[in-house]
Amino acid sequence: MSEFTKLTIKDALTGLNNKEFSAVELAQSSLDAFKQYEDLNAATVLCPQEAMQLAQASDMRRSKGETLGLMDGIPIGIKDLFCTKGVQSTACSKILEGFKPEYESFVSQKLQNEGAVMTAKLNMDQFAMGSANLTSYFGSVKNPWQGKDGEILVPGGSSGGSAAAVSAGLVLAATGTDTGGSIRQPAAFTGIVGFKPTYGRCSRWGIIAFASSLDQAGPMTKTVDDAALMLSAMAGHDPMDSTSAPKDVPNYLQTLNGDVKGLKIGIPKEYMIDGMNPEIKAQWEKGAQWLKEQGAEIIEVSLPHTEYALPTYYIIAPAEASANLSRYDGVRFGLRKDGETLDEMYANTRAEGFGDEVKRRIMIGTYVLSAGFYDAYYIRAQKIRRLIQQDFTNAFKQVDAILTPTAPSAAFSLDNAPSDPVTMYLNDVFTVPSSLAGLPAISVPSNLSQSGLPLGLQVIGGMFDEHTVLKVGKALENAAGFNHVPHILR
Amino acid sequence: MSVIDRDTVRKVAFLSRIKVEEEALDGLAGEISKILTWIEKLQEVDVSNVEPLASVVELTQPMRQDKITDGGYPEKVLSNAPKVAHGYFTVPKVVE
Numbered sequence: 274m275s276e277f278t279k280l281t282i283k284d285a286l287t288g289l290n291n292k293e294f295s296a297v298e299l300a301q302s303s304l305d306a307f308k309q310y311e312d313l314n315a316a317t318v319l320c321p322q323e324a325m326q327l328a329q330a331s332d333m334r335r336s337k338g339e340t341l342g343l344m345d346g347i348p349i350g351i352k353d354l355f356c357t358k359g360v361q362s363t364a365c366s367k368i369l370e371g372f373k374p375e376y377e378s379f380v381s382q383k384l385q386n387e388g389a390v391m392t393a394k395l396n397m398d399q400f401a402m403g404s405a406n407l408t409s410y411f412g413s414v415k416n417p418w419q420g421k422d423g424e425i426l427v428p429g430g431s432s433g434g435s436a437a438a439v440s441a442g443l444v445l446a447a448t449g450t451d452t453g454g455s456i457r458q459p460a461a462f463t464g465i466v467g468f469k470p471t472y473g474r475c476s477r478w479g480i481i482a483f484a485s486s487l488d489q490a491g492p493m494t495k496t497v498d499d500a501a502l503m504l505s506a507m508a509g510h511d512p513m514d515s516t517s518a519p520k521d522v523p524n525y526l527q528t529l530n531g532d533v534k535g536l537k538i539g540i541p542k543e544y545m546i547d548g549m550n551p552e553i554k555a556q557w558e559k560g561a562q563w564l565k566e567q568g569a570e571i572i573e574v575s576l577p578h579t580e581y582a583l584p585t586y587y588i589i590a591p592a593e594a595s596a597n598l599s600r601y602d603g604v605r606f607g608l609r610k611d612g613e614t615l616d617e618m619y620a621n622t623r624a625e626g627f628g629d630e631v632k633r634r635i636m637i638g639t640y641v642l643s644a645g646f647y648d649a650y651y652i653r654a655q656k657i658r659r660l661i662q663q664d665f666t667n668a669f670k671q672v673d674a675i676l677t678p679t680a681p682s683a684a685f686s687l688d689n690a691p692s693d694p695v696t697m698y699l700n701d702v703f704t705v706p707s708s709l710a711g712l713p714a715i716s717v718p719s720n721l722s723q724s725g726l727p728l729g730l731q732v733i734g735g736m737f738d739e740h741t742v743l744k745v746g747k748a749l750e751n752a753a754g755f756n757h758v759p760h761i762l763r
Numbered sequence: 764m765s766v767i768d769r770d771t772v773r774k775v776a777f778l779s780r781i782k783v784e785e786e787a788l789d790g791l792a793g794e795i796s797k798i799l800t801w802i803e804k805l806q807e808v809d810v811s812n813v814e815p816l817a818s819v820v821e822l823t824q825p826m827r828q829d830k831i832t833d834g835g836y837p838e839k840v841l842s843n844a845p846k847v848a849h850g851y852f853t854v855p856k857v858v859e
Contacts, residue, residue, distance in 0.1 A: 375839040473820050486818045516820045584802040604852050609845035615857050624782035639779045655815030695801050711819030
């Protein structure tokens with residue numbers, strides 16, 4: 274199986290059903306690939322024993338012709354933000370080093386019920402706070418794509434380990450989570466598909482919380498078809514998450530086609546930001562052209578509060594994080610650094626356990642929630658969040674989906690990554706608005722930049738309209754014919 | 764301009780229960796001030812008559828029977844605790 278790294282889920286299911294290879298062979302190939310490309314630092318834990326057990330059970334089911342789930346025998350990676358029973362789960366923070374949950378997250382359990390085989394836990398930005406995978410306690414992840422003369426690039430973040438693992442073909446698919454762009458931006462940086470479904474589609478139960486009103490799990494895959502398939506395997510109502518939507522989950526793949534004829538596609542004029550990279554602009558225009566050629570109608574729309582989305586996000590997300598991360602107190606789980614008093618023990622533990630970016634965001638969140646600033650910052654941000662949501666509601670009266678670039682640039686150099694937090698935050702300029710509005714959005718690889726790096730296009734849909742998002746994504750994928758492979762696989 | 768000083772950082776660090784060394788206060792004050800200054804942009808938006816949006820899921824909270832549905836496994840609850848004694852979590856002495 275020399276072509277393991279290029280397999281899609283769909284191909285693999287066909288191969289498994291035709292007995293060209295077994296689930297055990299697939300799992301072994303995945304584990305071998307992680308070892309071969311260890312240098313990418315995509316995994317935090319490999320799970321050979323658990324994977325082999327699950328793969329053997331899958332092969333047994335298939336040999337008996339028993340009812341199989343949507344992903345039976347498919348090797349996948351799980352972002353380290355998901356709690357996995359008996360397997361270290363840390364959100365890539367020192368404060369949770371060695372934490373082995375006694376329970377399994379809803380999403381990873383559902384994937385397992387559908388027959389998926391977890392071969393590894395995947396590296397990420399610490400507590401999902403970052404856009405370049407530079408904040409992980411386990412070290413940064415390298416992008417399988419490289420710059421000029423083999424220059425090392427970041428894979429994006431926060432789901433950077435997931436993106437690198439899928440792009441390099443170490444797993445056939447991976448889970449990601451997206452709070453402000455953490456699935457879509459790394460997908461764009463690594464030339465894969467990343468899909469953040471509607472807020473509430475996937476249960477947050479067992480996902481280590483960052484900003485609870487924004488956090489949402491989704492699939493990271495090689496193709497739009499695979500994203501549709503995997504979303505059906507991950508999503509669903511869960512009574513343990515009161516924000517999880519009590520809606521049926523369709524089989525997205527079954528109904529998926531790229532027929533965009535007659536669809537109205539919005540181009541938001543406010544996304545044409547000052548100083549936009551000409552390559553990104555050209556790629557965006559190309560995307561609109563592709564859809565037009567396939568019969569879609571391109572309409573300019575206005576999302577007037579777009580420029581306020583990032584600052585709004587950087588109040589709401591840190592505020593929620595400061596509350597969520599108060600649970601790391603050195604008492605119930607994780608790291609503990611002793612102190613003379615209880616307060617000292619808390620402060621010592623958290624100073625030692627959290628990374629710099631996490632501390633900065635907790636402190637900003639604490640500040641904007643503190644007496645005297647709550648109304649001026651936090652409540653004002655929540656009001657502007659409503660205005661941003663209303664912008665989208667108005668736009669979706671005119672159009673079926675919205676097309677934008679995913680990120681303002683291609684992947685950047687690991688050594689020359691911006692050290693200024695605000696500059697780093699700008700990576701999410703195109704992804705944050707739809708996160709604040711809770712809308713489903715996909716990133717699809719479109720073409721290569723002049724320097725030979727993948728670029729992504731984003732499609733945003735209305736609430737719970739994953740179907741249209743996938744359809745437009747598929748039309749873009751068909752037109753783009755993106756079949757480039759990352760440098761390390763050449 | 765929303766610039767915070769080292770005293771404010773010290774106070775916020777205490778509220779956050781994160782120990783910050785004295786020599787790190789100025790650097791953090793600068794970084795946080797820069798972020799807050801960037802966020803100041805929101806002051807220019809007219810938000811009169813706008814209701815805050817806490818969550819895009821505006822459903823009523825689901826109700827369930829007030830019955831115990833989980834529990835009865837203290838050893839699992841304690842299995843990841845850094846310090847336990849006699850089946851309890853432990854903390855430094857809080858009462859004299």
